[in-house]
Amino acid sequence: MTGGPPVDAADAVDVVVIGAGLAGLTAATELAATGRQVQVVEALDRVGGRTASHHRYGQALDAGGSYLGVRHLRVRELAARFGLALTPTAAPGANLYDLGAGLLRSDAGRPAFNALAVGDALDRLDDLAATVPPADPATAEHAAEWDQLTVAAWAHRELRHPDARLLVDLLVRQMLAADPADVSLLHLLFYLASGGGVHYLTAFAGGAQQDRFVGGAHQLAERMAAALTRPVRHGAEVTDLYAVPSAGRPGARPGHGPVRVVGPGLSVLGTHVVVAVPPGPANRIRLHLPSVHRPAQPARTRGATVKLHLIYERPFWREAGLSGWVTARTGPLRYVVDDSAGRDGLGVLVGFVTGPDASRYAAGSGAARRVALLDRLAGWFGPTARQPLAVLERDWQAESTVEGCYAAVPEPGWWTAAGPPWPTTAADGPVRWAGTERCAQFYGHLEGAVRSGQETARRIIAADPVRAPAAQ
Template sequence: MMFRPPVVQADVVVVGAGLAGLTAAAELQARGRRPLVVEAGDRVGGRTAGHLVAGQLLDLGGAYTGVLHSEVRALADRLGIGLQPTEAPGSALFDLRGRLTRADSGHAAYSALAVGDLLELLEELSADVDPAAPGAHPNAAELDRLTVADWADQRITHPDARLFTDLLVGEMLATDTTELSLLHLLFYLRSGGGAHYLTAFSGGAQQDRFAGGAHALCERLAASLAEPPRLRTPVMRIRTHLRERLLVQGPGIAAECAQAVIAVPPGPAARIVIGPAGVGPDASRPSRSRSSGCAIKVHVVYDRPFWADAGLSGWVTADGGPVRYVTDDSAGRHGLGVLVAFLTGSCAAAYAAQPPATRRADVLSSLSRWFGAAADRPLEYVETDWRSQPFVEGCYAAVPPCGWWAETGPMAFIGRPADERIRWAGTERSPAFYGHLEGAVRSGLHAARSLLDNHRGHR
């Protein structure tokens, strides 16, 4: 006989215990509602996670915040979580076209003028994109059919600007220019505060990280709820046939509720069937799904930041594989040296296909080229492939296929499913700071407040 969990009664069910879902739940609770949070995974945090090394918590997922990220910084302040500046003294390295160049060497690694012109061109093009409705751009269909690679081939003539087009897309969206529409890139830039802000550390989107890890935001939000999140509780269906109630169902859950928030990434969300009994997937959602960015984050930990002895910051930009970007995460680590290597797009996919020993050897070989033989002897090597996380399926955020915004995107973006008792949340549902922790918090607040307004209207 098939086990059927008893039906429980709930006020609001929040599906997903990531930052967006927990923000929504905390806001609902603060306004007098009684949220029940259910999470398919075995922990809270979503695309944030921590790992303890030598008494230091490393951010395996989302980590950074900048001066424009007002909501997540206010949340951290309310929760008593401090900020740690990420700025590292020293010179950056550029490993481009087979030549290794120090930023302070007096030799230009690339044409700053050409790259500056590229950024200005992108800023100019993105200024006409409404982040709340990218598909409403008068040339949306054309911009959305055109890949960034094809656009760059047509418009970018300087080889350094062409190279940095690829590097910027990989760094910001964890995908390749051949897989990304120009409209989505322009939307992302407009949503996130512009190319200069998005790529900067000091004064930019990576200026600070959260002391104790970004996942501490989720852990403290979860601890603040009257009813702890129910883990290992996937949701498969939300039935809407009841006149006044929804029925949220999964292998370990059957909950009747007045309203619901779906706060999981687009891939898992697309598999939740919404509608009356016997009805297939929710017709209000797009027929063309969004895939997630392909990002692997590697922490390489040393007993001290030895690269500083040579006047290096620990930051690297490279055009070869597998590692394209390295940052120093040693600040505030009580003397521990931490390098964070990012592998994105097709480089990450090729890397993930290799055996673990080969992957480690490849990364350490790159670090040794940049920082010397001492880089080959870490205390710990921690690799996080977000594509392999079953309830996440990729980072940093969803990347729509070409044509998605112009054809179907507005129907699933920031709005609501066909049933007015349900709201979406998640960083992909925010028109501001899409793909960032700030976007997740804003979407959770928006979903909660929208449901509260709807609830008051019904009452």
């Protein structure tokens, strides 16, 4: 099918990138560097996608993606290229554990977990993950069984010690922002294999949470966008992609005619189109291109997250020898970390409400949420915790252009039914798909988004090495 509203010649470019998150802007940056005309269109009034910041008391606080690991080399290279500094996340002091048997400190005589049981469980997960090829998890020897088996069911069957089962439950809620009863074992193992293993993924110092951006992760997207020749077009929601006949256009290849990108008040033509939005929003874009097939995308795309920031006059918990980090057995708030480094003396706690806890938390009134939140923090850190300068929330479930965080969590059975959601051939037509869910390495991380954007740009350049502006 062809059609759509007319397009002005000024709106004909080499590449249209849909989505101004890290994947889309990375692809745009790489393509623009080759001399191609690139137009990025974004539904929101900001860039950054799943990176965003609160600004309070002279500080930029990451409301979305924030952490960089020591193996996240592509993001680190981009940060250096655009002049962004990083700071370590590690905080001094003892961690707290609220696991139902009284509040425990990591420096206490009694450990929070049975070390032998949880060590064995983590090693078993890493050993199983090592058998799953990240490029195509469905080819693992036991993929069919593991894709139908939820993590909760596997833990109940295979892990005898209650501490081991509890730790796996907490890990899934923390890493995937989902209930272990809703996640297939295959998806968890893929995620571990993709990201570097359970020990690396759960570590701060030396691990996947080693550093954060000074001034906020959103700056990377902002600086990439500012460097583009064509400004990002904001408020440009894309609803349809139309094929445009290519007959008579010099160098046109069969089935590779220009694509008209259409939305309310939007009509732009591109020789290539990069769809760099999360799976849920991407599924809503209607395709009117006979030669283009939508790639595999989960039917259920949500990890659910509400990210909290509490700002205090000082990091008072350190006076009691605490790091500010808490792990709790029950929700809604199960995870708290210290984010005070480089904050000019302010104390900042970051809390994560995930999975079904996030849905229940968001459904309550703002006043009730605040009271319950401060009550819980006071139980951990004492009465001073009831006196924050500010309490900030970001409910990523309510973001229609994202549909949750941190990344898509497919339903059990999806991997073996659908196959990998990233391109497996070089010549995949005029429309390509990018994003952290489109990367076999570091799926769900900033690094995965950047790698996906770079790989998408590379494929476009390889398929069309001579710059050929779109023609109407």
